[in-house]
Amino acid sequence: MGLQSVSKTILVLETFLVFEGGRSSVSNLARRLGWSRAATHQYVSTLAEAGWLVQNDKREYQLSPRAAVFGRFAIEYSGVPPEVSRAMVSLVETLNEPISYAVLNGNEAIIIERHEPRRPFAISQAMEPHLNLETSASGLALLACGAHVDGSRWKGMESVLEAARERGYAETHSDWLGDMVDAVAVPIMSHGECLGALSVIAPAGRMDMPSARAAL
Numbered sequence: 001m002g003l004q005s006v007s008k009t010i011l012v013l014e015t016f017l018v019f020e021g022g023r024s025s026v027s028n029l030a031r032r033l034g035w036s037r038a039a040t041h042q043y044v045s046t047l048a049e050a051g052w053l054v055q056n057d058k059r060e061y062q063l064s065p066r067a068a069v070f071g072r073f074a075i076e077y078s079g080v081p082p083e084v085s086r087a088m089v090s091l092v093e094t095l096n097e098p099i100s101y102a103v104l105n106g107n108e109a110i111i112i113e114r115h116e117p118r119r120p121f122a123i124s125q126a127m128e129p130h131l132n133l134e135t136s137a138s139g140l141a142l143l144a145c146g147a148h149v150d151g152s153r154w155k156g157m158e159s160v161l162e163a164a165r166e167r168g169y170a171e172t173h174s175d176w177l178g179d180m181v182d183a184v185a186v187p188i189m190s191h192g193e194c195l196g197a198l199s200v201i202a203p204a205g206r207m208d209m210p211s212a213r214a215a216l
Contacts, residue, residue, distance in 0.1 A: 012043045013052065016063055017107055018153055023062040080113045084188055084198060088115045094215050095200055097207055101188075102131060102138040103196040104146055109139040112196075137185035138197040140170035145187035145194040169213055170197075173204060180204040186216045 015032055016022050024032070030040035044061055047053045054064045080088075080101050088099045092115045102109040109131040133139035134157065143149055143157070144164035154161065164170040169186045176183075185199035200212050 009043060009047065012040075012047065013063070013067070014150075016053075016061070018150070021062070022107075023056065023060040025058075025060050029061070081188070081190075081195065084196070085113065088113065088198070091115075091198075091200065091215055092117050095207070095212055097200050097202045097212075100138065100199050100201070101196050102142070102185075102199065104133075104142045104149075104194075107133065109133055109136060109142055109197065111138075135172065135174055136176075137170045137172045137183035137201075138199045140164050140172070141185040141187045141197040141199075142194060144170060145189065147193060169216065171209070171213075176201075182207050182209060184209065184212045184216055 011033065012029070015029060016024060018032065019028070026041050026044055027037055029044065030037045033040060044053060048055060048061065051066045052064055053061045053067075055061050084101055088101065091099045096117045098117065099115045100111045101113045102111045111129040111131065131139050133143055134154075140160065141164060143154060144161040151158075169184055171185075172181075172183050174181065174183075180203070181201050182204050183199055183201040185197045187197055188195045198216060200207070200216060
């Protein structure tokens with residue numbers, strides 16, 4: 001059985017991701033958690049002493065640079081599963097479109113590996129690695145299949161996420177960096193955990209969507 005204090009500490013850190021700008025007063029955090037202000041303050045002050053939270057001039061707390069460094073380290077060294085990297089190389093050859101692997105990172109999805117086709121690509125090569133969870137195919141796949149996603153944060157999207165879970169993929173047609181694009185993403189699962197999302201993206205109308213879904 002896990003230590004309750006550790007679980008609560010992790011919950012406090014994760015809850016900061018719910019607030020706009022990742023900032024919250026102790027009172028607002030207590031209301032969100034459903035805890036007493038005194039108990040919440042004890043956890044917050046302990047995390048601040050340990051260097052995981054910092055307080056601004058409005059007496060709001062937010063995650064510290066130390067937390068950001070830890071997050072970047074985890075993303076870099078947890079790495080992309082070797083099987084996924086090999087599959088990405090094969091998918092680029094099959095679909096002749098960029099293939100990306102993204103993971104959940106707070107309030108967004110972040111691409112940590114991308115493989116490009118050799119031919120020129122109509123969308124800028126300097127692709128934005130940060131993806132909106134609600135509008136990107138990768139973000140929707142991660143939300144739909146993430147066991148630890150707080151569903152209360154995504155009210156109104158239940159039917160969209162349930163459809164993605166049932167199909168086993170998420171699909172979008174949207175404006176991205178000034179271009180209309182089509183994208184398909186599938187969750188990468190291991191022992192019931194969603195490790196990340198594998199996706200393909202192309203200028204709208206260029207990609208055969210059924211073929212892309214089948215290949216992924």
